Amino acid sequence: MRYSSIPSAQSVILHCKAKGVKDIVISPGSRNAPLTIGFTEDPYFKCYSIVDERCAAFFALGIAQNTGKGVAVVCTSGSALLNYYPAIAEAFYSDIPLLVISADRPTYRIDIGDGQTIRQANVFKNHIGYQANLKQDVLHATATVQKYGKALLLAKESPETQQNNINNYNGVELQKAIDYALEERSPVHINVPFEEPLYNTQDYASVFPSIKEEEDPTLETCSRLDDFAAIWNNASKKMILVGVNKPSVVEQQFLDELAEDESVIVFTETTSNIHHPSFFNSIDSILAPIEKLDNKDELFTTLQPDVLLTFGGLIVSKKIKQFLRTYKPKHHWHIDGKKAYDTFFSLSHHFKVDTNTFFNAFLDKTKYKESGYYEYWSKVKLGYEQKREAYLETIPFSDMLAFSKILPNIPSGYQVHLSNSSTVRYAQLFPLKSALKVYCNRGTSGIDGSTSTAVGSSIYAKKPTVLITGDLSFLYDSNALWNNYIKPNFRVIVLNNSGGGIFRILPGQEETDNYKTYFETTHNLDISNLCKMYSIDYKLAEDEEMLEKHLENFYEESDRPKLLEVKTPRIINNKILLSYFDFIS
CATH class of the missing domain: 3.40.50.1220 (TPP-binding domain)
Structure with a gap:
């Protein structure tokens, strides 16, 4: 097994392993090479390669959401790190243990005009459980450190003594960060500065951290x-x-x-x-x-x-x-x-x-x-349930009628992921089978990352997964399909009403070009082309009969994922939903 020759990189890998953080989602880069080498060379870890960092973070969040265990995301320096922020905020408000591990440039290279260099330390301070800013090694690239980073060296101590102190400091910070993530169910950020060379390896570990066993958390008793x-x-x-x-x-x-x-x-x-x-x-x-x-x-x-x-x-x-x-x-x-x-x-x-x-x-x-x-x-409940069934008999093909057909059709045991906005709100109107397992990113309730989260969550799901999503949410996160981890039994249903249909329900809606452009954001994009690019089986339903027909075999076993696009009339959906509440009153 190969190890990075950089001590701090070894420390990160050894602490994650000791704490049982097994799933590692890596985005490509050069500055994070020492971490990538360490994780991918150790057979203990299950590593995933996701190019788009925003998708990678939501993919990792989905795994953690499903398993309840800590999952790490690893990226290079610069703006790559900032793409993690939406998923970090979701993890923060949804109590999900996400370990964000970023490679950084040495402190003496920040704010001097070097590329891929930003102020990474404490960048997530408002939405992070713990921030560990590790110290840079001085026994790695010592000549460069002596030339440019003299402030990192203490004149009265040998580089060996200083490195030992750095190892101890980094070990304590890593323990605090990982323990916090796992015990408090929170995202944490571990920032690791690396000096070049980045790709050197060795056949043995040179860091031997002292890692304390995690104590069993004690629950506060219910007093009074x-x-x-x-x-x-x-x-x-x-x-x-x-x-x-x-x-x-x-x-x-x-x-x-x-x-x-x-x-x-x-x-x-x-x-x-x-x-x-x-x-x-x-x-x-x-x-x-x-x-x-x-x-x-x-x-x-x-x-x-x-x-x-x-x-x-x-x-x-x-x-x-x-x-x-x-x-x-x-x-x-x-x-x-x-x-x-x-x-x-x-x-x-x-x-x-x-x-x-x-x-x-x-x-x-x-x-x-x-x-x-x-x-x-x-x-009152019995009354509205009877009136809801009567109302569904009166309405034309629309979002509401489509949901009334889609939801009861999901096979028992399936893992159901709902995107936000209209999708989760329509789902609220209908009962679901008790044997379904439902997930939705409600921490921040954003439309970003729903598909990536569903794909990540499906990795450890014993039963198949279906994502029900709107067109904007699906298109927004289309890079979620850019990976090799989508199972053949993964299913997607896209309710396409050609824009942000929920805005037609909210106050202030008016039929103007401004409204359609800047609020509803209407579009005519062809989802079938995305499916073709990613080798996903595609079907289209534009009326009730077509929807029922496609649902008959949508969940049958297949050798590749399936997507069902359901096109509904953009103009009438809001009227049908609002009229529903009038009808049952």
């Missing part, structure tokens, strides 16, 4: 549970709202127990991966019709909870946020082992434990409360 249980037991209106969750995280026995209490209603989102026949899985179908009624204040007051209990990540529905910010609960408790957002400006307590630990301790102390809370809103 009796007091909270008393509040819960006295409340006749209790709402549970669930945001983003990994599949199969919350034990079903707790969900079943909550469903039996007639004073509890549970609102779930498509991204929550929480299922029960008694739960409310289309929040907007409850709230949007009320907004249109003369007695809306009376109904919203009836819905207003005494206690709001939340867990999971960020919430998609704007309407539930608006409702709970206006009709605030008396108590808002959030369950999460790391953080609690005051999303509704009423947070009163943070239970800093995982969800199962909380419910295991809490539900034993609770009692069922007689209440008409669930019964009343259950009738």
Whole structure:
């Protein structure tokens, strides 16, 4: 096995290996050659080559999202590093352990006019868990360091002594950074300056870092549970709202127990991966019709909870946020082992434990409360479900009708990735099979990186993956297809309404050239050409009959990935969606 001859490069590789960081996503470059050599020469690591750094970071995020383990991305110096930022921000807000390892130029070459040189240290300071700026080696390229980097050398110490101190410093920083990423579920940045030569290797390791074993994290106990249980037991209106969750995280026995209490209603989102026949899985179908009624204040007051209990990540529905910010609960408790957002400006307590630990301790102390809370809103739910089916019989081919056909057709067990904007919001309107595993980048809710994330996540998925995305999101991230890791069972469904259809739903929409150019960004791009370039099987549906026909064999085994483009009328989609809420009200 070959090692880079640069000590700091060896340290990075050895620390990643010791901490079990196995998946390494590398983008090409010269300055990061010492890292690339070290990772690719060691059979312990599984390395991936992704040219586009923005795609590489989302690809790595997808792997980490699926496995829950730390994944590293490695790039060269300069602007290459900045392309990681969107995925870093997503990892920061979605609690994903992403290790960003960047090669850098020596400090004495920064801001003197050298190419591919920027101020890399602390560049992600607002969206990073820990920043490790490693020190440059002095026993590598010593003559160059003595000539240009005299400030790095101490006159009273030999280069050997100084290198030993550098090794120790870098080791401590690497341990802190990697431990933070894995324990706090956070992105970290490790910046490593290298002087040339960059490609020299040796057959042995010259660095022997002292790496401490990771301590088992201890969960904070749920203190004062009796007091909270008393509040819960006295409340006749209790709402549970669930945001983003990994599949199969919350034990079903707790969900079943909550469903039996007639004073509890549970609102779930498509991204929550929480299922029960008694739960409310289309929040907007409850709230949007009320907004249109003369007695809306009376109904919203009836819905207003005494206690709001939340867990999971960020919430998609704007309407539930608006409702709970206006009709605030008396108590808002959030369950999460790391953080609690005051999303509704009423947070009163943070239970800093995982969800199962909380419910295991809490539900034993609770009692069922007689209440008409669930019964009343259950009738409302049944009403809109019946009206939704009736409405679908009346509408022409459109985004909404397409989603009503696509979602029930996904085979059980599939991993489903949703892009943001219109896609995830349409998915919120329909129930999904409980056997599906749903993912979506809701940390920052951006359209960038959805395809790359889905491809990365599919690497370790035991079942096939389908990405459902809009045309702009898909085209924005088309470089996600530029790699050799897309499985033959990978599926993509692109809802193409020739632009940013969601802007037609938002206030301020008007049919002008300015609006179409700068907001909706209409286009006539041919997605089939992309599929041809990347050897992806392509099918097109432009009406309901064609869609149903293509869906019949879309998920059958194949020797290459498949993409189904669904073209819907640009002009009518927003009218059909908005009319839906009128219809069910």
